[in-house]
Amino acid sequence: MTTAKRQKLDTEDDEVRSEEKPTIKVEPDDSVPVIVKTDPIKSEDIKIEYNSDDDYVDEDDDDDRKPLISAQEREWKSKHCPYLDTIQRSILDFDFEKVCSISLSNLNVYACLVCGKYFQGRGKNTHAYTHSVHEDHHVFLNLHTLKSYCLPDNYEIIDATLEDIKYVLNPIFTKDEIKSLRHTHKICRALDGTSYYQGIQGLNNIKANDYMNVILMSLCHVTPVREFFLDVGNYSKIKLPPGSIMYPLVQRFGDLVRKLWNPRNFRSHISPHEMLQAVVICSKKKFQFTKQGDPIPYLSWLLNSLHYTLTGAKIKRSSVIFDTFQGEMTVHSRKVPPPGEAALGEQYKTTSTSTSFLYLTLDLPSSPLFTEDGDHNIIPQVPIYKLLEKYNNVMEVEHKTYDATYLKKYEITKLPRYLILAIKRFTENRFFIEKNPTIVNFPISFDMAEFIETTVSDKYTNTEYNLLSNICHDGTPTAGTYSTHLHLSSANQWFDVQDLHVTKLQPQMITLSESYIQIYERADLAEDSKG
Incomplete structure (x- = not known):
């Protein structure tokens, strides 16, 4: 073979190898990823669009990708999707766990806006893709990014009519809306x-x-x-x-x-x-x-x-929870000597300990049902002021341990912004749970000044509290139900809420319930809110 022929064949081989391994570069584009191939013969750039890699959950999908529609056609379809009228808003429910209904994975989950079911991924061979083909459902919403897509064509849907669905999934409030x-x-x-x-x-x-x-x-x-x-x-x-x-x-x-x-x-x-x-x-x-x-x-x-x-697991830091509900008290405790022995020695001296609290426990008197003439049962009643005397730094409360008895006095040293009272209605022993049905008489508003020291009350411009929530229990200890009375201060209206049932309530009906937990708002805070 002559030298001229050999050089000609080498040149042809180089051209073939160049065609097999074209130069590949990526042009940045915010919306559609584009791969640019340079043809070594024609020296022209050929743009070919591919699906985004971001939403593929199956690694094999990359091998199955095929060229899609042009950028101009994609943009037109994004704004003129023909399947928006198939969306069924009445069946959409975003309150449940965001996991795929088939794989049970919580990664890259989409909601079908036609049937409301959740599926994983949107690339070929994914559950959402398969669902769109088999069921003829085409509009899907990414539950994390809040972007909508049409499958199996796999283009993003840009339409203002979807904003209400996105807001239900992820409600956003401005600072002015929050304050209002x-x-x-x-x-x-x-x-x-x-x-x-x-x-x-x-x-x-x-x-x-x-x-x-x-x-x-x-x-x-x-x-x-x-x-x-x-x-x-x-x-x-x-x-x-x-x-x-x-x-x-x-x-x-x-x-x-x-x-x-x-x-x-x-x-x-x-x-x-x-x-x-x-x-x-x-x-x-x-x-x-x-x-x-x-x-x-x-x-x-x-x-x-x-x-x-x-607080990032750092208990001593402040948070909105402790800033709102935390109060402080001093507990004075002394050990009671056994019968016949004198209270001598260090162990019987009174000790004082400062502690914080998130709610105050109120003890009901252990009185059985009384009977009238004719054997009619009546339920005993007690005013809430009687129960709060436990914290006036005068009453001594008995506490028993397995080997000793203590008498304790509670002295409130700092009032919280929101006061929680927990009425102890249930007593549990080894055999059963017993409920105390005593009715607690309480006003909608009351003053805590008489239950704290004068030196402490001087620190506060207002010691009055208004009832915000009253949680009640109705029925037996094991088969009863709970409901709550809520005050919507902006409307000055009380509501009785029991699971799905919401009804308006007259204030005088609140005190007739078997109150269990109460949340009070300090009166000056309520006035600031109205202002």
């Missing part, structure tokens, strides 16, 4: 035609979570707590120690607060399902929504856990 809730109220109309007051909506009882519902509903109406959690920026970047399981608790509680105060809901009730699941996980199954529980231990755990999470 203090003094203005709104009667809202849901998609199904029902009306509701903003902030007063029923909570679904999945099985036996009414004892959780009343606590959640009450806390959502405490002004500082409400305003803090309506602003997502206050808790979106919490840092916890590695391995902590508490992070979802704050996020789900914040979601619940925002949904409860959402003025654009599709229905007049919401489900606390995601919040309850977070409670089960974070409490290590101590509190379940399939078995009836006691609201007082749940309230104590929830307040402390929210504080723990908000």
Whole structure:
């Protein structure tokens, strides 16, 4: 073979190899990823569009991608999607856990806006893609990014008519809107035609979570707590120690607060399902929504856990929870000597300890039902002022341990902004739980000045409190139900809320209930809110 022929073949081989391995470069584009191939023969750039890699959950999808529509056609379809009228808003429900209905994964989940089901991914061979082909459903919403897509064509839908759906999934409040809730109220109309007051909506009882519902509903109406959690920026970047399981608790509680105060809901009730699941996980199954529980231990755990999470597991730091509910007291304790012995020695001297509290426990007198002539039973009654004498630094309360008896006096040294009173109605022993049905007579407003030292009361310009929430128990200890009386201060209206049932209530009816937990707002704070 001559030298000229050999050079000609080498040149042809180089051209073939150049065609097999074209030069590839990526041009930046905010909307559509583009791969540019340079043809070595024609020296022209050929643009070919491909699906985005971001939403693929199956690595094999990359091998199956094929060129799609042009950028101009994609943009036109994004703004003129022909499937928007197939969306069924009446069946959409974003209150449940955001996991794929098939794989049960919580990664890259999309909601089908036609049937309401959740599916993972949107690339070829993913569950959402398969659902769109088999069921002829085409509009999907990413539950994390809030972007909408049409499948299987896989283009983003840009349309203002989807904003109401996005707002139901993720309600956002401006600072002005948050502050306006203090003094203005709104009667809202849901998609199904029902009306509701903003902030007063029923909570679904999945099985036996009414004892959780009343606590959640009450806390959502405490002004500082409400305003803090309506602003997502206050808790979106919490840092916890590695391995902590508490992070979802704050996020789900914040979601619940925002949904409860959402003025654009599709229905007049919401489900606390995601919040309850977070409670089960974070409490290590101590509190379940399939078995009836006691609201007082749940309230104590929830307040402390929210504080723990908000402060990054540093208990001594301040949080909106402790700033709102925490008070201080001094406990004076002395040991009682055995019968016949004198109180001599160091062990019988009075000791004083300063401590903080999130709620005050009130002990009911252990009196049985009285009987009248004709054997008619009547229920005993006691004024709340009698129960509060426990904290006047005069009354000595007996406390027994397994080996000793102590007498304690409680002296309140700092009043909280919001005062929680827990009436101890249930007594549990080895065999059964007994309920004390005594009716507690209480006013809507009362003054705490007579229960604290004069030197302490001088620190406060106002020691008066107004009732904000009254949690009640009705029925037997094991088969009873919980409800709450809520005061919507902006409308000056009381409501009786029991799970999904919400009714207006006259103030004089509140004191007739078997009150269990009460939340009071300091009067000067209420006046500031109105101003």
